[in-house]
Each structure stands twice: as structure tokens, then as C-alpha cells.
Amino acid sequence: MNSSYYDALSQRNPAFDGIFLYAVTTTGVFCRPTCKSRRPLERNVRFFADPAAARAAGFRACKRCRPDDTNFDAQPEWLAQACRFLEAAEATPTLDELADHVGVSRAHLQRSFTRAVGVSPKRYAATLREARLRTSLRNGATVSEATYASGFGSSSRVYDAASVKIGMTPASYRRGASGLTVAYGITPSALGPVLIAATERGICHVALGDDEDVLERELRASFPKATLERSDDRVESAASALVRYLASEGPWPQLPLDVRATAFQARVWEALTHLAPGSTTTYGELAAALGDPRATRAVARACATNPVALLIPCHRVIAKNGDVRGYRWGIERKIRLLDIERSAS
Ligand SMILES: [Zn+2]
Structure with missing residues (x-):
């Protein structure tokens, strides 16, 4: 393919x-x-x-x-219930128990859940379990601290990797981020204007474009219920680190992130942060590295839905034949970015 x-x-x-x-x-x-x-x-x-x-x-x-x-935003209520049930369960429920709880058939549950979330209910539960274990081992966290709330503002961070923090919320999370304040700034760079937005906990959105108005509209569409505040000062250190990196004058910036992800997206995005500047991989290789060589499409989708340009380096994933294709912020920009990274390393 x-x-x-x-x-x-x-x-x-x-x-x-x-x-x-x-x-x-x-x-x-x-x-x-x-x-x-x-x-x-x-x-x-x-x-x-x-x-x-x-x-x-x-x-x-x-x-x-x-x-x-399309099924982009049309996730049924039972899916949210299934995620909450899995998150709250002490022991992983069987597929039958889960199907009973949310009132759909076993087959429908398995198929629709996997399609919407990117992993099976069983795998989703296993990811939660692993994350809980890791969190509690590292921090001595209580069970309640390791329980994932479905709202953006209260979601726990579960991927406490050295380089990047990726929070995980249920796939049923609906866009909005009500009650949240997002500060953002726009800065010129070697790739054109870069919009960087952050919550109190970390960077939640980085986008590249030609037009500042379009970048602002996209930010608003991503956080329609949040309070957006233009504040170039608040994101100044992140902005200058990125600008220096793109000018080949500084190291790869490792900054705290505050992003929403399904269990599967969190795995893919976390894996991307381990790709060194100047290196590339393919969607298939990444799927294999995550233990599921058949998940190439799901990996490509997770890359395409990355909300944080550059910092989650989805640009380092290319097609099997070496073609540079499919970048949310423009293929030309992806080519230029890879050139910058290759010549710097
Ligand atoms: Zn059409």
C-alpha cells in the first residue's frame, strides 16, 4: 500500500x-x-x-x-461510558462485562471501539494498567491520582517519559477545553510564522503556516471553549528555543507538553519523541516498533492528528518509498524541515 x-x-x-x-x-x-x-x-x-x-x-x-x-467527531455516548468503565475498573473487565455495562453487543463493541480509539478495549485497558503501574512506581501515586479524568483540565499525565510528557484522556473526549486558559504567541521562523500555545502545564499546540490569521483561527477551532490570550511573553522561551533550532543555532528543544491523546496516539507520539533530529522512519517501521506491524494506517492517522508541530516530530516519518508526503502543516514545509535537520546533523 x-x-x-x-x-x-x-x-x-x-x-x-x-x-x-x-x-x-x-x-x-x-x-x-x-x-x-x-x-x-x-x-x-x-x-x-x-x-x-x-x-x-x-x-x-x-x-x-x-x-x-465521517467518524471524526461522531463518537457515540456508549463509547465514552466504555472508556470510563475501563478507567475506573480495578481489574480489567471481560468483553462481555463491558458490553453488558454499556448496552451494546460484544461484536459491535469490539469493532467500533477499536475503530474509534485505535486499539481494542483489551489493549486500552492494558495501556491504562501499565501507565498506572509506571506512575505509581515512579511517584508513589495513590489510585485516585492515577485515575484518568475525562476532562481536559483535570487529565492526569501518564507518559512521564524523560523527553516529553504526553497526557492521556479517553478517546471520547470532546473538543472544547471549557474553563481552560490558553496563552499563545506567534513568532517568525525559518519555516514562516509559528504559533505556540500553552496551558499552565505545558505546550498544547504548535502550528506552522503562512498566515497569522489562519493560525489563530485554527487554534480557536482546536480549543473552542477555552479562553485564548495572546501573550508572546508567556511562550517566549519556547518560541526562542524553536526559532534557534530551526536556524541551526540551538539544540533540539525538549519542552513539557500538555496534549490530549487516546491510548494509541499517546503510544505513537511518545515513540516519535525518540526519533533523533536528522533521522527518519516509515509509518510501517513505527507500527512494527509499537508491536503491531499491521497498524500502519492507524500510525499514519496518529501522525496526522499530532497537535504539536516540531516538538512531537511527526515530520520524521516518511512514506515507504522515501517520498515526503502528508504533513498537516504542508508538504513543502516538511521537506524544508527535514533538509534543515539533515544538514545540521
Ligand atoms: Zn467531495
């Missing part, structure tokens, strides 16, 4: 439905990869991880393929 997004849309490959959306700059419309519309020229295509991002960039949904009907 060729993992290039443009090839995927050229072939209307259904395997990529739900993994990315594409927008056509000449029509202002965004589509699913499977849309029957006329195939756009590659130079007129932009890729997005979800409808909100495409809309924030000024595109509207195609009436033909209805990209809003």
Missing part, C-alpha cells in the same frame, strides 16, 4: 477514509479521500486531519461526499 495521501485520493482509496481530508484551493471545498469529484491537481490540494481544521482554514464541506459524516 502506498501511504501517500495524494495517491490515496487519486485512487479514492477507502482505506484512508477517516484518516485525512483534502481541500482544493481552487474550489474552496474539502472532501473525503473517496470523493467521486474530479481529481484535483496536486498543487491545489491541502490536507487536513479533521473537518474543524479544514473549516478553520476557510474551506467548506463538499455536498457530495459529506465529510462531516
